[in-house]
Amino acid sequence: MTNTTTLPQVLHFTDPGLREQIEAMPEGTALIGISTTGRAIAVDLNAESPHILVCTATGGGSTTVLRSLTAQFLHQGAHALVLDVKRISHLWAKALPTVTHRGNIAGIHDALLGLADELKRRNQLPDHDLADIPRLIVAIDFAGGTLHQLTRYWETFRQHDDPQTSPAVTALEEALWTGRSARVHVLLDGNPRTSILGAAHELFATVILARFTADTWRRLAPIASPAPKSSKQPGSAHIVQNGTSHPAQLLLMTDAEAAEWLTATAAKED
Template sequence: MTTTLPKMLSFAAPDLREQIEALPASSALIGISTDGRAIAVHLDAESPHVLVCTGTGGGSTTILRSLTAQFLHQGAHALVLDPTQVAHLWAKDLPTVTHRGNVAGIHDALVGLASELKRRLHLDSALDDVPRLIVAIDEANATLRQLARYWETFRQKGDPKTSPAISALEDALHAGREARVHVIFDGRPHTSALGPEAREHFATVILSRFTADTWRRLAPMAGPAQKQSTHLGRFHVVQHGVAHETQAILMTDAEVVGWLTGMTDDAI
C-alpha cells in the first residue's frame, strides 16, 4: 500500500522533531517511506557506515547535513569534509565539529583521523564513554582524486605511494565499528581508491537520480533498478537487500544550528 507523502518533509513539521529526538542513540531518521514506515540509519547494526550516491542536484548534501546533525545532537563529534567550502557552512562554528574545505586541510584532517583511530583502538578501557565520531565526506570521489594529486606533489622518496589521507579513510571503514568512527560517504566508492571491498562497508545505501549501472553496482541485492521519482527529496534507501522509496527530511542550515545550539531562529 502506498501512502501519500508531502512533497517536502520539513524538520519543522508537527511532531517530526519529537520523533527524531525519541530515537535511540546510534540511530538517525532518514525519512518516511511511501508505505508509512520510518526509515532510519542504525550505526550499531551491521556495517557502521552510510553511502549516499546521487546525480547532480540529487540532494546528497541534504542527507549528509540531516544525518550528521542528528548524531551530533546525540553527543557525537564530527569531521565534515566540504570540498566546495560552502555546502556545509552550518558546521563551521559548532564546538564539536571540525570543518575542512581546501585539499590541504582535508588531507591534514584525515591524517589526524588516522592518529585518532589508532588511539581509540589502543585504549585500555571500553569506548562507551568516548564520543562517536562521524566523518561526513561531501563530493567524495572528487575529493579522493584531489587528495591523490596533492600527495603526488609532496611525496618524497621513501614515502608510501598511496596518500596517507586516503589510507586513513580506508582504515576508518575497516575499523569503524570497533573504534566508534562512522563514515557518511557522498559518492561512488571506487575500488581503485578504497580497495575491492569498499562497497561492503556500507549497510545503508541512499540513492537518487541514479543510472541503471549505478544501481546494479551499489544495490544489486535489491533486484532490478527501481523507477525514480521526480519529487524533490525523494530517495531510494536500500537496507537488508530491500529498497524503500523514502521522502527524506529537510533540515536547513539555520534549523540545524538552532537545534544544536539551543538558539531560536530569530537569534541565528
C-alpha cells in the same frame, strides 16, 4: 505517523511532531526518511550499519542528507569531522564546538591523518573506556572529487620512499574497515570507485540512492535488483538496507535549522 500509500511531497524537519520524534530516537539512531507505507526508515550505527553511502546526481539532495544525519548524531552527543571540499556546502557546522570543519585540500589531508591517529588511539582503549568517548562522525561531501584531489595533492610532495597511495586515502579506508570497533562512522557522499577505495566501498550497509542510473544501481545495490525507476521529485530516494529497497521521502533540514537546533542543544547542556 499515519500510514499512507504515497510518499509525502516534502518531509521538513519543522513538520508538526517530527522534531520530537527525532529527538526521542535512541543514541546512534537517526531518521533518514519516511517510506511509501508511512514507516520511518532509520539507520542504527550500533547494529548493521556502521557507515552510510549517499549517491545522487546533481540536485538529488546528497548534501542535505549528510547535513540532516550528521546533525542528528551531533544532537545525541557525537563529534564530527566534516570534510567540505566545496567549502560552502556545510557552513552550518563551522561554528559548532563539537565539529571540525575542513575545506581546503591541505586541511582535509591533515585532518584524515589525524583521523588515522585517533583510530589507533581508540582501538587501543579497553571497551569500558571507549564507551565514554563521543561517537565520531566523518562526513565527506563530494567524495569523488575529494579523493582525486587528495591523490593529486600527495603526488606534489611524495618522496621516492613514500607509499604511492595517499596516506589520507589510506586513513579513510582504515576508518571504513575498523571504524565500528572505534565508534567512528563514515557518511560519504559520492559514487565510490574501486580504483580509489578498493573493496572498502562494500562496507556501506545503508545506501541512499536518488536520481540514479541503472548502472549505478547495479554497482551499489546489486542485491536489491532489479533497479527501480528513478524519480526527480525533490527529496525522493531509495534507501537500501539488508538487501531491501525502501522508496522514501528524505528528511529535509536546512542549514539554519541544523545550526539553530544544535546551538539550542548546546545551550541546554551548558
